[in-house]
Amino acid sequence: MSNISLSLYLHIPFCKHRCAYCDFNTYTSLLDLRETYADALVAEMAQVAGGVRRPVHTIFFGGGTPSLMSPASMQRILDGVRANFDLAADAEVTMEANPGTVDLDYLTAVSQTGINRLSFGVQSVIPSELALLERTHDFGTVVEAVQMARQAGLNNFNLDLIYGVPGQTLNSWEQSVRTVLDLDPTHLSLYCLTIEPGTPMQRWLLNGRIQPPDPDLAADQYELACTILVEHGYDHYEISNWAKPGKECEHNLTYWRNGDYLGLGAGAHGHAAGMRYQIVKQPRVYLRRLEEAAAPGYPLSTAVAASHAVSRAEAISDAMMTQLRLLNEGLDLAAFEAKFGQSVAEIYGSTLAQLVDWGLVALANGRLRLTQKGWFLSNQVFYRFMLDEV
Numbered sequence: 001m002s003n004i005s006l007s008l009y010l011h012i013p014f015c016k017h018r019c020a021y022c023d024f025n026t027y028t029s030l031l032d033l034r035e036t037y038a039d040a041l042v043a044e045m046a047q048v049a050g051g052v053r054r055p056v057h058t059i060f061f062g063g064g065t066p067s068l069m070s071p072a073s074m075q076r077i078l079d080g081v082r083a084n085f086d087l088a089a090d091a092e093v094t095m096e097a098n099p100g101t102v103d104l105d106y107l108t109a110v111s112q113t114g115i116n117r118l119s120f121g122v123q124s125v126i127p128s129e130l131a132l133l134e135r136t137h138d139f140g141t142v143v144e145a146v147q148m149a150r151q152a153g154l155n156n157f158n159l160d161l162i163y164g165v166p167g168q169t170l171n172s173w174e175q176s177v178r179t180v181l182d183l184d185p186t187h188l189s190l191y192c193l194t195i196e197p198g199t200p201m202q203r204w205l206l207n208g209r210i211q212p213p214d215p216d217l218a219a220d221q222y223e224l225a226c227t228i229l230v231e232h233g234y235d236h237y238e239i240s241n242w243a244k245p246g247k248e249c250e251h252n253l254t255y256w257r258n259g260d261y262l263g264l265g266a267g268a269h270g271h272a273a274g275m276r277y278q279i280v281k282q283p284r285v286y287l288r289r290l291e292e293a294a295a296p297g298y299p300l301s302t303a304v305a306a307s308h309a310v311s312r313a314e315a316i317s318d319a320m321m322t323q324l325r326l327l328n329e330g331l332d333l334a335a336f337e338a339k340f341g342q343s344v345a346e347i348y349g350s351t352l353a354q355l356v357d358w359g360l361v362a363l364a365n366g367r368l369r370l371t372q373k374g375w376f377l378s379n380q381v382f383y384r385f386m387l388d389e390v
Contacts, residue, residue: 011265025267042080071109277307330369
């Protein structure tokens with residue numbers, strides 16, 4: 001048995017309302033399944049673990065809206081984790097929450113289950129932008145939610161914001177950034193809006209209700225946020241993420257360091273024991289699948305829809321794309337060579353030289369990192385590494 005410590009991602013697919021930009025695996029008509037679903041998650045853990053209590057150091061409840069789950073069901077899920085895995089005493093346990101779905105009693109109760117970090121979907125402080133995104137809260141609700149979280153002892157929290165929103169200006173974006181900083185969050189995630197196929201926002205774009213996002217404005221918004229957050233003492237440790245010193249999201253660091261994590265719940269993805277896999281998306285199908293007895297064996301459950309062994313080429317490309325997202329840490333060149341038997345320069349030769357020449361990546365102190373210019377063009381950098389035949 002490996003002593004690698006795992007991260008667990010637990011997908012909660014329920015929402016009261018689906019936002020206009022959302023293409024996540026969420027359902028608004030299945031709220032009556034919540035209690036059954038909590039039990040199914042525990043059944044899936046037992047299948048995957050197969051009686052071996054592997055170490056776990058982070059848990060992340062994503063969604064959907066995990067804060068729609070009752071404290072009792074969160075307790076059952078976390079008891080299931082403790083029964084099937086060796087959960088570290090200081091494990092980071094994050095729950096995503098919509099600001100309008102929580103009150104002090106709820107937050108106090110979930111903190112007693114072991115949740116010790118929250119991630120609030122704020123997205124904007126501007127009423128017209130929240131309306132366009134079809135968020136159901138206003139900023140006053142965010143302020144109250146943060147105050148209640150602190151009262152419940154949940155002082156470690158992330159706030160999400162979105163830039164590149166149609167109609168958003170540099171000034172309105174600056175107002176959002178500066179206003180959330182007044183709440184003194186330990187962590188901020190800033191995402192550029194992508195208009196995904198099949199979302200209401202894509203329909204509005206096609207029928208002319210909204211204008212396409214302006215990539216130049218989005219780059220200016222990103223640059224402005226970088227400047228403001230550094231001035232406020234936040235460490236820009238990943239392309240889209242900033243933290244107070246020592247408050248980086250340990251769970252997401254597992255992804256960016258290309259570590260092992262188990263995805264549990266409808267539509268979750270996992271990467272462990274040299275496999276990548278995805279769980280069936282539809283919650284009712286997920287529940288049915290977990291009634292089957294014969295599990296395929298770690299890390300797969302009977303609810304897996306697809307899985308494959310990670311090839312060497314895929315592992316190399318994954319390492320490049322995930323670790324370069326870490327702006328301070330970057331890619332450890334010696335560790336890469338030890339793992340793959342070839343250096344980055346041997347594998348990527350002319351592509352690497354060209355990206356260095358263009359000033360998009362830099363080699364220093366045994367690490368490969370994106371430059372500040374490369375932060376804005378990271379997708380092009382990753383695309384170049386993917387294009388190269390490994």
